[in-house]
Amino acid sequence: MKIVIFYFSGTGNTWRIAQSLHDVFASQQIPVELHSIESLTQGEILKIIARNDIVGFGYPIYGSDIPLIMQEFLKQLPVPEHPIPIFVFCTQWMFSGDGTQVSQEFFPSPRYQVRWSEHFFTPNNVCVSVLRLPYTTDQRKIAAKFNHMRKRMDNLVKHISTGTSHRRGFGFFSKWIGLMQRAPFRKYFGAWRNDIGIDGERCSRCGLCARICPVGNIDRVTLVPQARCILCVRCYNFCPENAITYRDRLHDRSRGAPYRGPAGFRPEQMKDL
Template sequence: MNPVVFYFSGTGNTRYVARSIAAGLVGTPDVRSIESVTAEEADALIDAAPIVGFGYPIYGSDLPQPMKDFLSALGPHPGKTAFVFCTQWMFSGDGARAATRYLHRTGLRIRFAEHFRMPDDVSVTALRLPYTNDPARLRPVLARADRRAAGFAAHLRGTPDSSLLRLLHPRRGFNPFSRFLGGFQRVPFRATYERWRDDIAVDLGRCTRCGLCVRLCPSGNLAYDAAADAFPTHGTCFLCLRCYDFCPASAVTYMKRPHDPRRGEPYRGPVPGTLSGLLDDAAPGKRRQTP
């Protein structure tokens, strides 16, 4: 009986944390991208596991759409122990608690929840938020996340770590104040998201037609029409930024703006090898669904 951890990760941060938590669990945890598992397979894995975890990146104190869809499709698992974690650059308030809305129906018992600060993956020129690919600046952020993951895993194993806070509050983000703060960000985010989420395009002048963006897209939004030499989109973008961040030619645009080379490369994930891990998650045949 091995634990199972499901995650969605746009640009590798949540994948990194899922593995870091799993490293501290007993047995041989099954760490699965939700891109590579059907709801039926997930239900079977949950039934066979002593404990199940769910992780996702925070988008405006909310869950990414594929995680909402995945959780909503799960069957009943009354009383099974579960944990939820989210990764965020700065703040989510009740980011982990936000999943309860989608898990409620399953009967899973969410006993533990944690938030992890990770590097910012929003490197789009239009917003000019600070980000970095500098390993020296990423290292302390990852080390902190690893320490938190080790403490969290110890708690999941039933050997509470030295953190008194975690002992008293095993579910971060579940208190009313966090909920208020999360709602403060989530409500306006949800209200405006539809207007600006679907704005990814490809600058054909820069594009080398390598097709990486199409292979990476987790929602089937991007396609390549060879006859027309065009990249039609299907309105399913939820702005994970995987295509934008990993395009080797920085040819993907957001709000009509390509990446500004003066800012260096877009965010390329927490560690070297992130791209191949994400490609593996999204490999044809493994991929769960394209809307």
């Protein structure tokens, strides 16, 4: 049995879960690869899938939906000649409903068969001033949140390694809850994604926001947003000057620094910069 995990992580939560799952598989002497989807070419993806038996996909949930970058990644996967057993996991602050089941909308073929799925509760990463949701940057509390998910990680790996089915988020109630959140999110996504800006007075023109953006939304020369934002809030959270605005509002520094992921996460890792 050989396993590969593809993942997208905007601010570190999915990265931490993916890394932990990798370590659990490895501790059981199961060969496993781990890849950020931001650092792969189409040719590399083909080779990676071909040399593995089981394929995993991980992503954060936005409004009970999959980030646009992961949607596009799934759509562009090669159509396999034979069924491929896969597992899907999502990270979420609260209840997403069918956060894993919704992935089935985007696979290019029913031969990608979701046999295992899991939802992981992780710290809130949305710190924009317009919403003022609670969040923490205390690494002890962040670590405790991830440690609390260890049982779910071990359980998922156990089901995969033994071949027993486990699909969280695939029930009727889960789908109904997901649709209730996803419908308005998809309706207004086009408007919300254009609300990122840069404050000229705070900006030091270091260019970090442009370098770490997973979709190239910020021009590297002009530092002007290009209306391709996927709402991962990576630029907002990691700007050293807190110069990124959302809906024309700067980060409220009285709340402390924005959420910058669990210990060890660097957004440059995701793009191999």
